[in-house]
Amino acid sequence: LAGRGSLERYKPGARPWRPLEEFHQDIRLGSPPWSNRIFRLLLPGARYSDVFLLHDGIIEIVEAVGERPYALGLYYGMLFRDRFVPSLPLAHYLAPRASHLGVPTARVDEKGEKFFLYGKPVFEDHVDGWREGIMLVLDGEGEALGWGRGRIVKISGKRVRLLEPVWDLGWYLRRGG
């Protein structure tokens, strides 16, 4: 697909893939067993690339059709030069596996869910499992609401623990199309 973009399979240790590897470390996944099914869509001149987790048979479609796909498989996130932003489908994929895999999660109560889905930070009193850094955010039923980052900020001279949205389901209404 020269000139129109192409799919590149994950290359362990390769420089462009390091932000994804750091993210995997941050959420205690290390090198997940599905790594060899991770691909990124390379577009000429793009500032970032979309990353996808592909089931068997999906690559075969792309090869047969011979056109650049717009999106495919399980959307994994966005890979920039220096950071990786995990996606909402990845949150859904990991939610039922999180405790087994040891992925850090935060559960928010009903009020916290409302704030979070509006793209607003949530105070620690509405969060169970707060920690600093990136977390998979779940509702009371254990369903994924998105990704959040635990941060300590100073408000009126007082240190406050917040859960700030990285990517929340409310995005589907605000930006999703």
Next chain:
Amino acid sequence: VDLLAVVMEGIEKRLGHPQVQKLARRYGYLPYMIARYIEVLGEEETLRLLEANEEPLPETYRCNDYVVNCDRLTTILEGKGYRVKPVPFLPHGYEVVGKGIGTLGGTHEYLKGYYYLQDPASMSVVYALDPQPGETIVDLAAAPGGKSTQILQLTRDAARLIAIEKNRRRVKSLRSNLQRMRFTRYVIFNMDALRFDPGGLRVDRVLLDAPSTGEGIIRKDKARKKNRTFQDLAEVHELQYSLLQKAIDTVRKGGIIVYSACTLAPEEGELVIERILRERGDVEVEETRVPGDPAVTRYFSLRLDPGISRCRRFWPHRHGTEGFFVCTLRRV
């Protein structure tokens, strides 16, 4: 025979009829539309159609049972003040009969992918397609994703879906809806379906929910009473015909094609199928196994292939839905 020229001739003969002009003025339609409705339905039933088109569409949704138990979803929505009831003829269809807090397109459950806002007639199309796990299925005009998400819902995300959308803006909503409803076995191509070539893939089923004049959604968009001329209709017919040719060329021998259009116009339904049947010997009309009425086979002086009565039509005044045409074909 130029089918549309025959129709045009019939319309012109009928335009002078006082009832055509009277109803067009009273309900605000272009007269050629009324002439066609009277041809298909007769005067009395045309009046019922025009009255039904004045009523807003009921709010309906498709429960995504791949993600949530539908009884549980009903309980959650009832907890938010909604009153809902199942649509009798559709396994996943629900109608909102009592409004709750906020809009149905903005609940947390919507964001979690529990449902898709969709008209029952539109939902019926994918039941007609009858997608099976393991199959390779092409949706040739896929945005915003109502039918693509339904194909993967019915196959439990276990078919391979190729979703094609030409429009750059609408392809975003297709992607967003497939992701929101948590499906993963798809490839989206942002391209003109007329250029699509499956290469060596064996395609089992093709869905063509064709771009249409939107004459079936006058209940939602009253501007459609006036903003499409017969010439516009003829142009849309040509595009639909070309896309259906592509759909048939795409599917394997023995494979299924479902053609649908959100329209009341026989020019966008029955006449597209008639033209294909006259020109190709490798396609047959199958029984379209959804509710709705048999499609039209007599239209002005045209006598269409009797097999077309196996296709289905949804009428706003008979079924309470959008106006819709659905037809199942098999490549032989």
